[in-house]
Amino acid sequence: MKDKENKRGLSGPAPSERPHPNERRNKEGIRIGLGDPTELPKRITTFSALVKHEPGVLSKVSGLFARRRFNIESLTVGPAGDINNARITIVVDENETGIIQVKKQLAKLFPVLSVKELSNTAIERELCLMKIKEGHEKEDIENMVSKYGLKMIDSSQKIITIEITGDRLEIDMMIEKFDQFEIKEIARTGIAALERGSKRTT
Amino acid sequence: MDKSKDTNQQESSEKNKLKTGSVAVITALEKMGVEVIFGVQGGAIMPVYDALYDSEMKHVTMGHEQGAVHAADAYGIVSGNPGVCIATSGPGATNLITGLADANMDSDPVLALTGQVPTGFVGNDAFQECDTIGVSTPVTKANFFATDASTVGDVVSLAFLLASVGRQGPTLVDLPKDVTGGKTDWKFSIPEIPDHIQIPNRADQKIVESAAMELSNAKRPVILSGGGVIKGNASEELLEFVDLYEIPVVTTMPGIGSFPENHGLSLKTGGMHGTGYANMALTHCDVMLAIGTRFDDRLTGGIDTFAPMAKVIHIDIDPAEISKNIHADYELLGDAATVIKQMNKAMHPNPNSTEWLDKLQEWKAEYSMDYGDIVSDGKPRPQHIIEELCKATPEDTIVTTGVGQHQMWAMLYWTYTKPRTWVSSHGLGTMGYGLPAAIGARFAAREDQKVVCIDGDGSFLMTLQELSVAVREELDITVVVLNNAGIGMVRQWQDAFYSNRRMASEYPWIPDFAEIANAFGAKGFHLERIEDVKKVINAALEYKGPSVIDARIDSSENVFPMVPSGGANGLFALREEHLEEL
Numbered sequence: 046m047k048d049k050e051n052k053r054g055l056s057g058p059a060p061s062e063r064p065h066p067n068e069r070r071n072k073e074g075i076r077i078g079l080g081d082p083t084e085l086p087k088r089i090t091t092f093s094a095l096v097k098h099e100p101g102v103l104s105k106v107s108g109l110f111a112r113r114r115f116n117i118e119s120l121t122v123g124p125a126g127d128i129n130n131a132r133i134t135i136v137v138d139e140n141e142t143g144i145i146q147v148k149k150q151l152a153k154l155f156p157v158l159s160v161k162e163l164s165n166t167a168i169e170r171e172l173c174l175m176k177i178k179e180g181h182e183k184e185d186i187e188n189m190v191s192k193y194g195l196k197m198i199d200s201s202q203k204i205i206t207i208e209i210t211g212d213r214l215e216i217d218m219m220i221e222k223f224d225q226f227e228i229k230e231i232a233r234t235g236i237a238a239l240e241r242g243s244k245r246t247t
Numbered sequence: 248m249d250k251s252k253d254t255n256q257q258e259s260s261e262k263n264k265l266k267t268g269s270v271a272v273i274t275a276l277e278k279m280g281v282e283v284i285f286g287v288q289g290g291a292i293m294p295v296y297d298a299l300y301d302s303e304m305k306h307v308t309m310g311h312e313q314g315a316v317h318a319a320d321a322y323g324i325v326s327g328n329p330g331v332c333i334a335t336s337g338p339g340a341t342n343l344i345t346g347l348a349d350a351n352m353d354s355d356p357v358l359a360l361t362g363q364v365p366t367g368f369v370g371n372d373a374f375q376e377c378d379t380i381g382v383s384t385p386v387t388k389a390n391f392f393a394t395d396a397s398t399v400g401d402v403v404s405l406a407f408l409l410a411s412v413g414r415q416g417p418t419l420v421d422l423p424k425d426v427t428g429g430k431t432d433w434k435f436s437i438p439e440i441p442d443h444i445q446i447p448n449r450a451d452q453k454i455v456e457s458a459a460m461e462l463s464n465a466k467r468p469v470i471l472s473g474g475g476v477i478k479g480n481a482s483e484e485l486l487e488f489v490d491l492y493e494i495p496v497v498t499t500m501p502g503i504g505s506f507p508e509n510h511g512l513s514l515k516t517g518g519m520h521g522t523g524y525a526n527m528a529l530t531h532c533d534v535m536l537a538i539g540t541r542f543d544d545r546l547t548g549g550i551d552t553f554a555p556m557a558k559v560i561h562i563d564i565d566p567a568e569i570s571k572n573i574h575a576d577y578e579l580l581g582d583a584a585t586v587i588k589q590m591n592k593a594m595h596p597n598p599n600s601t602e603w604l605d606k607l608q609e610w611k612a613e614y615s616m617d618y619g620d621i622v623s624d625g626k627p628r629p630q631h632i633i634e635e636l637c638k639a640t641p642e643d644t645i646v647t648t649g650v651g652q653h654q655m656w657a658m659l660y661w662t663y664t665k666p667r668t669w670v671s672s673h674g675l676g677t678m679g680y681g682l683p684a685a686i687g688a689r690f691a692a693r694e695d696q697k698v699v700c701i702d703g704d705g706s707f708l709m710t711l712q713e714l715s716v717a718v719r720e721e722l723d724i725t726v727v728v729l730n731n732a733g734i735g736m737v738r739q740w741q742d743a744f745y746s747n748r749r750m751a752s753e754y755p756w757i758p759d760f761a762e763i764a765n766a767f768g769a770k771g772f773h774l775e776r777i778e779d780v781k782k783v784i785n786a787a788l789e790y791k792g793p794s795v796i797d798a799r800i801d802s803s804e805n806v807f808p809m810v811p812s813g814g815a816n817g818l819f820a821l822r823e824e825h826l827e828e829l
Contacts, residue, residue, distance in 0.1 A: 053623070054807045054822025057523060057614045061828055065817050066530065068555035074542070074573035076555065101392070105384055112385055142570065149567035155389035155409070158443045 073142040085140035089118060091163045091238050092147060095247040097156040098124070098131040105154055106133055115139060115147050119171070119213070119235035130158065132247070134238050136213070159247045167246075169238040173209040173216045174198075178227035186226060193219065204229060212236075268393070269298035269427040271400030272360065272420075277304060278435045279407045281331050283322065283690045285315040287342075289335020290375055292362030294427040296333075307690070307720060309683065310712035312339050316346025317680050317710070318687030320355045320417075321647060321670045325691035327480070329356040329410040329418075336362040337375030340421075341382060345677060348386035350417040352674025353501055354478060356410040357417040359383075360403070365425040366394070379421045388416030396429030404438040413446045414565040415478050447564055450581035450589060458536075458560040458577035459593035465534035467603040468494045471517070474501030474673075475539015475563060477666040479583030482506065485538070488591050492598060495607055497525040499540050500658065503669040508662045514607065515616075518546040519810045520655040523614025523819055526810065528607060529554050530817030534598075536590075538562045539583050542572035543674060544813075552815035562586045614808070614821070616659060624801035627777045629653065629729045632784075632798055633660040636699065636727060639784050644697040645670060645688045649681035649706020652735040655806040657701040679709030685724045686716055697788070698723070704730040704757055711763065717793035718768040725787045726764075726795045731802040732757040739805045743826050753802070764795035774798040 070076050071083045096102050103122050110117050118136040125132035137147055144162065151160045163169075177186055179200070186205055190197050199206040209219045213236060220231065240246045266274075272295055276284070283305045288296055299306055309315040312334040319330030334343050340361040350357040364373040380392050389409050393399040399422065406418040440446060462468055476485055482505050489496055489512055496506045497517040508515055517525035529535075535557040540546070547553040553573060561568075561575035562583055569578045579586050621631040633656050637644075646661060647670040648654040654671060663669050670688050672680035685700035692698055707728050717724055738752040761771030770790045774783045774797065787794040808819040811829055820826045 053619075054805065054820075054825075055523070055614070055616065055618065057821045059825055059828060060818040060820065063527070063817060064531070065815070066555050069551045070553060070555055070574070072550060074550050074553070074570070076557075076574070101380055101384075104381065108384055142574075146567065146571060153565075153567055155444075 073140070085142065087138050087140050088144070089136060089138045090144055091167065091169060091236060092135045092137065092151065092160060093163055093238060093246050094133045094135065094151055094160045095125060095158045096131050096133055097158065098129055099156060102131065102156045103133070105156060106151070109150055109154060110135075113146070113150060115143065121235040121237055123237070134236050136236050161247050163238055163240060163246070164244070167238050167240050169212045169236050170210055171213055171216055171236050172234045173220070174232045175207045175209065175220065175223060176229040176231075177205045177207065177223060178229055179203040179205055180227065182226055186223075189222065193222075195219070265430040265432055267294065267298065267427065268396035268399045268422075268429045268431060269294040271396065271431060271433045272403050272422065272427060273298040273302050273304070274435055275400040275403040276331060276407070277302060279404050280328065281407070283307060284331045284333055285309050285318040285322070285687065286333030287312050287315055287335070287339060289339045289362060291336035291364055291424050292333060292339065292360075292422070294424060295360065295362065295422060305690075307686070307716065309686075309716055311710065312342030313346055313679070314683035314686070314710055314713040314716070316343045316357065316359060317349070317677070317683035318690075319357050319359075320346060320350045321684035321687030322691045323350070323356040323415070324670050325645060325667050325688045327356075327667070329358045329407055330687060330691075331358045331360070331407075333360045334362070335375065336364055336379065337377045339375075340377055340379040344382060344386060345675075347383055347417045347419065349672050349675040349677045349680065351386045351388065353672070354415045354474060355417070356415040358407045358410050359417060359419040361419060361421050362427075363392075363421045363423040366423045367425065369423065379419070383419050386417070387419050388414075390419040390421070392421045393423065393426045396426055396431040397433050399426055400433045400435060401438065404435070408438045408440065412440060413444070414475075447566070447581045448585055450562065450579040450586045452589065454577055454579055455586070455589045456593045458579060459590050460595065461558055461577065462494075462534050462536055462560060462590070463595045463598055465598045466600060467531060467533040468598045468600055469528045469532035469535050470494050470496045471499065471529070471535055471537040471540055472496055472502045472505045473499040473538060473540025474505075475583050476502055476505035479539060479564065480666075481538070481583035481587055482666045484584045484587040484591070486510075488587050491591065492594055493600065493604065494536070494598060495528055495604065497521070497528055499543070499546050500671065500673045502540065503658060504663045504666045507664040509664055514611075516658055517816065519548065519812070520659070520806050520808065521816075522616060522659065523808050523821065524607060524610040526808070526816040526819050527610045527614065530815070532557045534558050534560065536560045536562070537573075538587065539564070541568045544572075547572065548810045548816045549813045552817070622777050623804060626775060626799055626801050627780050629656045629798075629800050629804060630660045632727065632729065632774070632780060632800075633657055633701065635780050636701070636784055637661045639781070639788060640697050640699060643668060644699055645692055647671065647681045647684040647688055647698070647700045649702045649709075650676045650678045651703045651706060652731070652739065652804070652806050653701055653703035653706070653729040656729070678706040681706055682710050682717075682726060683713045685726065686713060686720075686722060689722045689724055697725070700724060700726040702726055702728050703735065704728055704732060704754070704760070705734045707760065714764065714767040714769055714793060714795070722793055723791055724793050725790075726793070727787075728760050728795065728797050729800050730757065730760065730797055731800050731804060733802055735802070735804070736806070738802075742805075743823070744811070760795055760797035764793070769793040769795055772796045
């Protein structure tokens with residue numbers, strides 16, 4: 046049976062008898078030399094998208110990220126001044142090919158009016174609420190709050206709630222600094238961002 | 248789009264002049280030039296069907312919503328204008344999803360209209376309720392939930408427009424029953440492309456010039472012609488360009504028909520089951536002009552070994568496809584026909600590629616598609632049947648297919664010379680596409696144009712209820728079922744990659760498709776002997792109405808050449824023993 050089947054097919058040289066180039070491409074389809082690294086480095090970047098303010102728009106945007114396996118670090122949505130529009134701010138961690146794809150794919154969604162990758166001078170802010178057990182370090186906590194210019198917004202039932210605003214790194218650092226105390230809960234809003242000065246965001 | 252003027256002119260007291268949202272939907276379709284709608288009735292869509300009662304548009308009642316969307320898809324491919332399908336809420340809408348995903352993958356223009364439960368019930372898990380917008384979002388170019396009788400007409404005409412402009416694709420409008428049943432004084436106005444949507448046309452002239460310079464100086468140039476050449480009506484521009492600069496052409500599967508395969512510079516189709524010489528050309532070229540292709544993995548094989556020496560010039564109307572899978576050294580965003588013309592003007596000398604063209608001629612002989620015997624196991628071979636069918640039909644015959652081995656043979660052994668004559672399911676690989684596609688193609692084709700469906704037994708069994716539609720509508724189509732009593736492509740893979748462990752790929756019993764055809768009221772034919780091939784093909788083609796040939800073929804027949812999934816295109820197997828090497 047097998048012999049009979051082997052007789053069928055087409056004639057011609059076997060794969061090993063054919064010329065075959067040594068050159069190659071990396072996973073992103075870019076031609077690379079033999080010694081070149083195959084992985085492109087990733088970087089964290091922020092996109093701002095102006096979208097139509099309509100039901101389902103957030104699910105369309107987040108669904109795109111899920112099905113294309115884009116790596117989201119943060120995604121926020123809120124009004125953008127004009128009642129018909131909303132602004133979505135997305136922080137992604139991707140290589141250069143991925144970052145370009147994020148922008149192009151976002152722009153293809155019908156409710157997305159415009160997309161821009163923000164420059165590294167853009168203003169980015171996030172709000173973080175942190176609950177800390179008061180304990181006997183109450184004074185230390187209060188000292189740190191005033192030292193770093195934070196806001197203590199509540200103190201009840203032996204729990205102090207602190208408000209921190211800043212960019213992602215600043216908040217990461219603050220959380221680390223308060224780690225010496227007993228942090229009970231943290232809620233972060235994710236990044237809101239605008240270009241600096243007269244430069245338009247979208 | 249400016250309705251305020253219209254409303255001012257309207258006498259608000261004339262209440263009897265109000266129409267329903269459904270009438271607005273139907274009027275919008277008529278005004279957009281729709282002639283045929285493929286659909287299935289149902290509860291939530293009844294108001295729209297009621298309005299259709301008074302329309303001149305032809306409605307084709309399909310056996311299943313999947314049939315409706317495939318028919319609309321094929322109608323869109325053949326006519327170039329969006330095919331329209333219509334279904335009710337819930338299961339009607341979910342049955343469309345496969346076909347919408349298919350259209351989305353292949354950039355076929357389709358408009359789907361779905362019924363929906365009344366707005367007040369939405370979100371309450373009402374009878375036949377389904378989040379149609381939610382489930383169709385990943386598989387449509389754009390979709391809209393109609394909110395108001397006064398705007399639903401505009402939404403439908405916009406969705407129709409969006410399906411056909413730029414990169415084509417499927418759009419959907421979800422129509423709650425209270426919206427289609429509501430009253431409005433809406434009047435049709437020609438939809439405009441919203442400001443935030445850019446439709447690229449001319450490519451950046453500077454990039455065109457540097458790309459043309461690169462191509463002019465190429466030693467081993469190749470053109471990869473994709474579905475975008477057909478969708479962009481750029482075949483004539485491509486032919487002119489090729490004749491002038493003598494660059495060989497490989498097509499992608501959706502690109503079949505974009506360049507005549509009987510032309511001396513045609514290398515037919517590349518990729519997993521492409522011709523050996525097409526894959527050799529892709530592997531060894533130094534400059535590739537790729538037009539309207541998204542570099543699907545069935546074309547590229549492993550990305551690392553795809554055209555590894557080639558500088559890539561990529562023309563596409565969708566910016567997201569440029570440098571998505573294969574990095575483009577020259578990004579030409581624009582309309583295929585326009586950019587080919589720009590390139591044509593910018594080319595300097597002809598590429599000096601005599602050696603390369605000679606090499607390709609050598610490869611054409613070395614990797615010939617000659618399959619040898621026309622009989623196997625006492626039965627006519629599928630390659631032979633397709634060649635005979637091709638010979639027996641005019642050049643502009645439309646071929647539709649299902650998915651599997653028969654599709655690959657239909658691709659390899661038919662000679663396509665005209666755009667919009669190859670109608671198949673490429674990206675999604677939807678078995679069962681062939682028969683409903685033949686029905687849709689029949690409505691879009693010229694009356695004297697032949698429509699042939701080359702199907703497999705597995706694919707045919709998935710949608711054969713649509714034969715009832717072909718009979719009812721007296722459609723002249725010929726279905727040739729290459730019957731190997733199994734899911735042949737899966738069986739081939741099991742033999743090649745799963746140690747011959749044939750699991751769920753062979754049918755221990757297969758119905759008599761000729762008798763099934765007769766029972767439906769179509770004309771059935773048996774084909775089992777080599778001496779009957781011509782006779783049966785001619786009889787089926789001459790029959791005025793739907794005919795089905797049950798062609799029994801050797802079930803051990805395999806498709807070659809073959810590039811194993813993720814493999815290097817240049818290392819295609821020509822026969823089974825080559826697979827062991829890879």
